Amino acid sequence: MKVSMMHGAGGEVMGELLATLTKFRNNNAGGIGLESLDDGAVIPFCGKNLVFTTDSHVVRPIFFPGGDIGRIAVSGTVNDLAMMGAQPIALSCGMIIEEGFEVADLARIVASMDEALGEAGASMVTGDTKVMERGALDGIAINTAGIGIADRVIRDNGLVPGDVIIVSGTLGDHGIAIMAHREGFDLGEQIHSDVAPVNGLMKNAISAGIIHAAKDPTRGGFASAINEMARKSGVSVRIREMDLPINKSVRSAAGMLGIDPLEVANEGKVVMGVPASDADAVLAAVRTHRYGKDAAIVGTVTAGSQVIMETAIGGERFIEPPMGDPVPRVC
Amino acid sequence: MKVSMMHGAGGEVMGELLATLTKFRNNNAGGIGLESLDDGAVIPFCGKNLVFTTDSHVVRPIFFPGGDIGRIAVSGTVNDLAMMGAQPIALSCGMIIEEGFEVADLARIVASMDEALGEAGASMVTGDTKVMERGALDGIAINTAGIGIADRVIRDNGLVPGDVIIVSGTLGDHGIAIMAHREGFDLGEQIHSDVAPVNGLMKNAISAGIIHAAKDPTRGGFASAINEMARKSGVSVRIREMDLPINKSVRSAAGMLGIDPLEVANEGKVVMGVPASDADAVLAAVRTHRYGKDAAIVGTVTAGSQVIMETAIGGERFIEPPMGDPVPRVC
Numbered sequence: 001m002k003v004s005m006m007h008g009a010g011g012e013v014m015g016e017l018l019a020t021l022t023k024f025r026n027n028n029a030g031g032i033g034l035e036s037l038d039d040g041a042v043i044p045f046c047g048k049n050l051v052f053t054t055d056s057h058v059v060r061p062i063f064f065p066g067g068d069i070g071r072i073a074v075s076g077t078v079n080d081l082a083m084m085g086a087q088p089i090a091l092s093c094g095m096i097i098e099e100g101f102e103v104a105d106l107a108r109i110v111a112s113m114d115e116a117l118g119e120a121g122a123s124m125v126t127g128d129t130k131v132m133e134r135g136a137l138d139g140i141a142i143n144t145a146g147i148g149i150a151d152r153v154i155r156d157n158g159l160v161p162g163d164v165i166i167v168s169g170t171l172g173d174h175g176i177a178i179m180a181h182r183e184g185f186d187l188g189e190q191i192h193s194d195v196a197p198v199n200g201l202m203k204n205a206i207s208a209g210i211i212h213a214a215k216d217p218t219r220g221g222f223a224s225a226i227n228e229m230a231r232k233s234g235v236s237v238r239i240r241e242m243d244l245p246i247n248k249s250v251r252s253a254a255g256m257l258g259i260d261p262l263e264v265a266n267e268g269k270v271v272m273g274v275p276a277s278d279a280d281a282v283l284a285a286v287r288t289h290r291y292g293k294d295a296a297i298v299g300t301v302t303a304g305s306q307v308i309m310e311t312a313i314g315g316e317r318f319i320e321p322p323m324g325d326p327v328p329r330v331c
Numbered sequence: 332m333k334v335s336m337m338h339g340a341g342g343e344v345m346g347e348l349l350a351t352l353t354k355f356r357n358n359n360a361g362g363i364g365l366e367s368l369d370d371g372a373v374i375p376f377c378g379k380n381l382v383f384t385t386d387s388h389v390v391r392p393i394f395f396p397g398g399d400i401g402r403i404a405v406s407g408t409v410n411d412l413a414m415m416g417a418q419p420i421a422l423s424c425g426m427i428i429e430e431g432f433e434v435a436d437l438a439r440i441v442a443s444m445d446e447a448l449g450e451a452g453a454s455m456v457t458g459d460t461k462v463m464e465r466g467a468l469d470g471i472a473i474n475t476a477g478i479g480i481a482d483r484v485i486r487d488n489g490l491v492p493g494d495v496i497i498v499s500g501t502l503g504d505h506g507i508a509i510m511a512h513r514e515g516f517d518l519g520e521q522i523h524s525d526v527a528p529v530n531g532l533m534k535n536a537i538s539a540g541i542i543h544a545a546k547d548p549t550r551g552g553f554a555s556a557i558n559e560m561a562r563k564s565g566v567s568v569r570i571r572e573m574d575l576p577i578n579k580s581v582r583s584a585a586g587m588l589g590i591d592p593l594e595v596a597n598e599g600k601v602v603m604g605v606p607a608s609d610a611d612a613v614l615a616a617v618r619t620h621r622y623g624k625d626a627a628i629v630g631t632v633t634a635g636s637q638v639i640m641e642t643a644i645g646g647e648r649f650i651e652p653p654m655g656d657p658v659p660r661v662c
């Protein structure tokens with residue numbers, strides 16, 4: 001069997017490949033390890049929770065409306081730590097660069113990473129650089145890994161019936177911005193990626209209430225994230241279509257592209273489940289953050305299984321876990 | 332200016348590129364950070380020394396005599412931690428795979444990584460997988476990052492006049508094995524990569540005496556490592572050519588290839604500087620380890636600058652820091 005694009009698309013087919021890749025016997029350092037397939041691993045250390053995560057970034061184009069591969073590289077890893085309830089302490093950066101890549105572009109990427117690090121309050125402390133001969137790599141790939149500390153670890157499997165689902169802002173921006181830009185849509189100008197570090201936003205949320213579960217809806221979008229949370233938690237989730245925050249321009253472009261904005265990557269958003277009693281406080285706290293202005297309560301958790309959408313016209317349908325993100329090289 | 336192959340070759344030209352890449356202002360988490368360009372970063376935490384490092388691996392061919400990209404990926408990161416005096420607690424793995432890659436080869440790589448993890452006593456706790464479309468990547472690239480703990484941090488800049496230089500075994504095996512294999516030399520069968528995790532060997536060394544400085548002679552080989560140690564320490568080093576352990580087959584193949592075995596990557600070796608009083612004890616301790624059987628004392632540290640070789644025929648020459656490793660895609 002050969003690896004296909006679907007194997008990297010963040011959906012169900014990717015799950016099959018991961019089953020091969022997670023055959024490590026040596027896969028746990030005492031806490032949450034590889035088999036949990038959570039956003040990060042937890043290593044109990046000195047009475048604290050060290051959180052450790054990694055992400056590789058192969059987005060095309062390298063520079064896009066709202067961001068670039070550098071900003072995604074830092075934000076992606078900071079956000080995976082944040083989803084586990086951790087604030088970042090240190091990041092690493094492994095760059096693989098094609099022979100012939102413009103050093104000026106490299107400098108631009110580094111400056112963008114530095115800006116994102118400053119926003120997140122994190123530091124890039126170690127790195128590695130490899131060069132591949134012309135033709136062996138399309139431009140550049142960046143890996144970041146990160147270490148963070150969490151007081152209380154948040155998992156993606158902690159949803160409980162009665163919980164409320166909150167999304168921190170508009171959905172579909174990043175993936176649709178990338179596709180619209182590639183297709184050369186005029187709309188492209190108005191649609192920007194949401195790529196940003198949201199650890200500050202998570203800090204607000206955590207200080208306002210208990211977060212039972214959190215996940216960042218990257219590859220495969222909101223649909224993938226909410227399904228993974230529901231399945232791992234062993235619950236059902238009911239989402240109200242009318243309450244999902246989606247930018248008008250994103251909705252239009254998605255329609256033109258024939259893509260569901262709920263299935264494409266977001267790079268600066270959180271999906272969280274909180275107890276009903278904490279919902280208003282957490283929502284308010286998230287909304288005070290610059291990246292949480294459009295946060296909304298979008299659904300509830302019940303016993304059962306599956307994710308069900310109460311549609312705008314009063315019907316019901318399943319939100320299926322997507323086979324994969326419809327946008328290749330989206331992050 | 333465009334990135335060239337020399338920028339990734341681990342030598343002097345790479346230093347120029349790194350000057351661009353290390354323009355991060357946010358580059359230190361309280362200990363040893365990015366500007367030191369050491370094998371890893373140190374993050375003081377809870378009264379201990381957390382060591383953090385990353386490496387990307389793009390070796391070709393993926394499977395070679397003595398190892399494969401998976402074994403290098405684990406060993407490289409375990410060894411960078413070990414050079415700083417740290418034992419590994421957790422590794423991460425970011426895989427970037429070309430569409431069409433054989434899943435059976437992936438499984439083989441994972442099995443090899445798992446074996447190396449077992450040898451090193453480390454765990455792979457988190458990972459990420461991305462797929463790039465056919466033609467956008469030559470097969471596979473693997474990034475590993477690692478966290479370790481060091482009681483006493485060893486730097487690469489701690490050489491002191493009077494110190495003795497010890498290498499843990501034969502030099503040039505990995506790089507020459509790769510090149511001989513690529514050229515289809517009959518000798519290729521007898522020359523194996525030395526790729527292995529040497530944290531156990533370092534543990535022996537550390538328990539036997541003070542290690543003033545250590546470095547693993549990867550890209551750019553022994554010549555690059557010893558020059559970097561000498562320059563950062565502000566000392567001169569005198570190496571005795573007769574005492575350098577080099578396999579006969581490696582020497583022959585290197586001669587045929589027109590390559591200096593002192594300038595090619597080693598993936599399971601340590602170059603260390605120890606006080607003269609500890610030298611015999613450390614040497615003996617290293618030699619008890621399966622990967623240290625050919626360890627040897629090869630030189631001494633003096634005041635001054637430059638690395639000088641006392642040649643086999645009684646003369647003297649400089650060991651220059653190489654412009655880069657002569658073997659592309661060696662690790």
